[in-house]
Amino acid sequence: MLLENEIKYPDQDQINELREQVLESYIFQKVLLAKAIEETLSVEDRTVEKELTRKLDNLIARVGSQEKLVEYFGKTIRQIKREMRQGVEDGLLIEMLRQQKITSARVRRQDVIDFYESNIQDFPMMPE
Helix, strand or coil: CHHHHCCCCCCHHHHHHHHHHHHHHHHHHHHHHHHHHHCCCCCCHHHHHHHHHHHHHHHHHHHCCHHHHHHHHCCCHHHHHHHHHHHHHHHHHHHHHHHHHHHHCCCCHHHHHHHHHHCHHHCCCCCC
């Protein structure tokens, strides 16, 4: 992924690649959110509030103080929290959907063997 490479001065092709990656990620998140809503998943308000507080505390720690965060965003803490709330709730719904799907997934030993044998060229060779 382009972001992981931390390129200081990207060229136009790299910028276009980054735009594409961001758009794909955004679309994927929206699809997962729609699926979570379709499956009528919900998150309790106290869970959202707890995660919101955790994220806000992390932001405050990153900038140094609550005052610096308020200055940086040009908004009160209450306004910042209000703007972050829907994103936090959406993220929790998506994570709940992922966890639900992961815990219900079952893989048989033969599935693993079949996958390995059909993709053996993609695995690194182990020294003997």
